[in-house]
Amino acid sequence: MDNPLVHATTVAMPLWTTTFFVAMLLSVAALPLVAGHWWHRNANKLLVSLALSLPVLLYLLTHNGLHQIEHAAEEYFAFIVLLGALFVISGGILVEGDIRATPLVNTTFLGLGALLASFMGTTGASMLLIRPLLRTNSERKFTLHTPIFFIFIVSNAGGLLTPLGDPPLFLGYLRGVPFAWTFSLWQEWLFVIGVLLAIYLILDSRAYTQESLRTLAKDMRQVEPLRIRGLLNLLWLGGVILAVAFLNEKYIGEAAHYFVREGVMLTMAASSWFLTPRILRERQNFNFAPITEVAVIFIGIFITMIPALTLLEQRGAHLGLVHPWQFFWSTGILSSFLDNAPTYLTFFSLAQASSNDLHALYPAVRMIEHIPQNELAAISLGAVFMGALTYIGNGPNFMVKAIAESNGVKMPSFFGYMRWSLIILLPIFVAVTLIFFST
Secondary structure: OOOHHHHHOOOOOOHHHHHHHHHHHHHHHHHHHHOHHHHOOHHHHHHHHHHHHHHHHHHHHHOOOHHHHHHHHHHHHHHHHHHHHHHHHHOOOEEEEEOOOOHHHHHHHHHHHHHHHHHHHHHHHHHHHHHHHHHHOOOOOOOOHHHHHHHHHOOOHHHHOOOOOOHHHHHHHHOOOOHHHHHHHHHHHHHHHHHHHHHHHHHHHHHHHHOOHHHHHHHHHOOEEEEEEOOOHHHHHHHHHHHHHHOOHHHHOHHHHHHHHHHHHHHHHHHHHHHOOHHHHHOOOOOOHHHHHHHHHHHHHHHHHHHHHHHHHHHHHHHOOOOHHHHHHHHHHHHHHOOHHHHHHHHHHHHHHHOOOHHHHOOOOOEEOOEEHHHHHHHHHHHHHHHHHOOOOOHHHHHHHHHHHHOOOOOOOHHHHHHHHHHHHHHHHHHHHHHHOOO
16 A cells, blocks of 8 residues: 555655644543543543644645645554444354353463454454353452453454554554565464463462352352354454455456445445344444544544654654664553554654665665564564553543453452553563664
8 A cells, every 4th residue: 555655755744733643642642531421421532633623724724735634544544444343243242151251261261352352353352242241250259350461361462463453553553564564463462461371370379268158159150151142243354354454455457446345345244233132232232432532532633643754754753753662662552542543553653764775784684664574573573562551541441440440349440450561571572672683
């Protein structure tokens, strides 16, 4: 896919135009905390998105920037169709039952979620598994660590292996990163997931020994075999995966791939919606509020980030980020407090700008969309992994928190959750830096 910033460089973007992007990100981060009741309504989120987007649109329309608006609209459409299709299809798969909540069973749940997250998205996998996991643990008393590690593993780190897994990676795919490239990050994925599962198993084993005999006996009595209903949706999920992997400009041409690919994904979602018995969605309280929230927020993000990405393309080489570990931590820290999708794109463009002359000097360096592969890997890992550091780092985090609380789990506060994430995750990220980005 053509990089729209190549065309955007003809438009002079003054620095003040980036303030709307900053305001948009700060709104997403701060308004849930300071005006939660008002922000809860999606209509108000849309109002903020449109209000901050309008000045940018007016500037671009009056300075020959229509091409940039068109590219942003195309990428937004592709982005929201993918998330929407995965959301609808995963919402048609119902996992019922209540098995024993042993440490091994819980760890298996999280490991399965890590695998599913890369193929049905962190949002889809989170919504599919969080309720049966909580139901399995409903008889136990000491379970706070379980939804926290679920956020770490299923809602974030597990989504690294494909562009379907996490929104930042899909945006990279839209910018030209090959679909299969993220599979090359399997060692980093395996290391982080393996360490997190090992830590969880130790913590849950310790918590299990603190449960009373009465609690454990109740857990054993109230066993119901797991049943998975709505398996036809796996067919539609496979259709989405194939559409993303193969219906692109490489195979069907640049002019048609948008409409064909998104058309197939919409068809898969519609098939799931109409062919799945309604009772399956009702039993897991399925509704469109979460995906609507993503849609209205990202309208503002995709528009307001145009000036920031353009300026980074033009001036990013002067910011001094030259080592992969710098991209890993810079992308990651911003992803933990802002939305990880636009943060990924920001550093993606910055890496392109800072690497303009690198390939000419070092032709042996493997480049992915004009970015050294190790820098792109660092950006991808930072955006996906460190979205777990806060509740606002990735969309599913808050949804899992809300579902856990509705099931009687007293989740930690914003800073209470950060205490968990900093203690558990920061040492792992330091290890990732030393093992994978030390050279």
